[in-house]
């Protein structure tokens with residue numbers, strides 16, 4: 001549990017601790033306590049000592065996360081449903097799909113690699129997006145849900161295990177080599193996955209850790225007050 005979550009984990013439904021946590025944050029790098037109250041839309045708070053970015057406030061933070069997450073889920077579904085790449089060489093053509101690459105690794109006896117690839121490029125990013133949408137639902141509807149804090153912790157823990165951008169860069173580098181040996185045709189899935197990578201990255205970039213915990217805490221406290 002990091003400092004931001006620790007700050008909120010011990011909070012009750014009201015009190016001075018909540019007020020201090022909403023206006024001050026300790027820098028994760030140098031522990032300096034910084035006043036972040038009064039941030040306007042689009043403004044960022046940086047540590048005056050080490051220069052680390054502490055938080056960015058956006059009025060439409062939750063809406064952006066929801067919009068990019070929904071787009072990412074749709075694009076990932078398209079990426080899994082359509083052909084990813086096709087190779088043509090010496091009259092032979094081979095078409096592969098995104099789930100097909102995982103199955104091919106398994107068929108070649110690399111079950112552990114198939115598990116890792118399938119997890120980090122499809123399963124974990126999809127799980128993060130679905131949990132993120134689940135977390136945003138009470139924030140949008142302003143109805144408190146008891147699972148908000150555990151789901152939030154899972155989302156922030158899993159976001160580091162999504163390697164969408166690494167996979168896409170790996171594919172592009174591989175294509176440069178393969179293109180010298182065979183004719184490569186990019187399928188709909190490739191462009192859908194590229195779009196998914198962009199939307200996923202934007203959804204994660206819009207997810208400001210501190211602002212999300214503040215919204216969760218405010219909702220929990222307001223609903224408790226009735």
Ligand SMILES: [Zn+2]
Nearest residue numbers: 027030047050
């Ligand atoms: Zn600092």
